[in-house]
Amino acid sequence: MATVTLQGNELHTVGNLPKINSKAPEFNLVATDLSVKTLNDYKGKKLILNIFPSVDTGTCATSVRNFNKEAAQLDNTKVLCISRDLPFAQGRFCGAEGIENVEMLSDYATGAFGKEYGVEFEGGPLNGLHSRSIVVINENGDVTYTEQVAETVDEPNYAEALKAL
Known part of the structure; x- marks a missing residue:
């Protein structure tokens, strides 16, 4: 279990982020076209998993x-931008914002991603949503970088995530 804050108030997750140099856990997430995407769909690619509570927050x-x-x-x-938002909301956001270079994926159907990656909030006002985190995965499926943002309203460290590629 990890502890982060939301405007100074403690929140807990169901687990911890995957360990550096471990194999990335498999996932089944729903794309905005309602297809199911798995880790295997990105085999041979480097991945940045941008994980967050909801695209409807600033x-x-x-x-x-x-x-x-x-x-x-x-x-x-x-x-890959991953949240528990419905794929329809993710698609609406991307359309309104002209977002074309990232893939939005939803964990709404089962919540299994949040549990496997240790980012699901347990209790508190964000119960069931994902904590703001970054996971970088190399072409071989190994985790090379993780960040769980300590204060949920803060942005992740973009430079460090990109450097880990």
């Missing part, structure tokens, strides 16, 4: 915009 939306801008310049890399 900091979450900012992280998607920032990674969208950076992703356009990355070779053999996909940025």
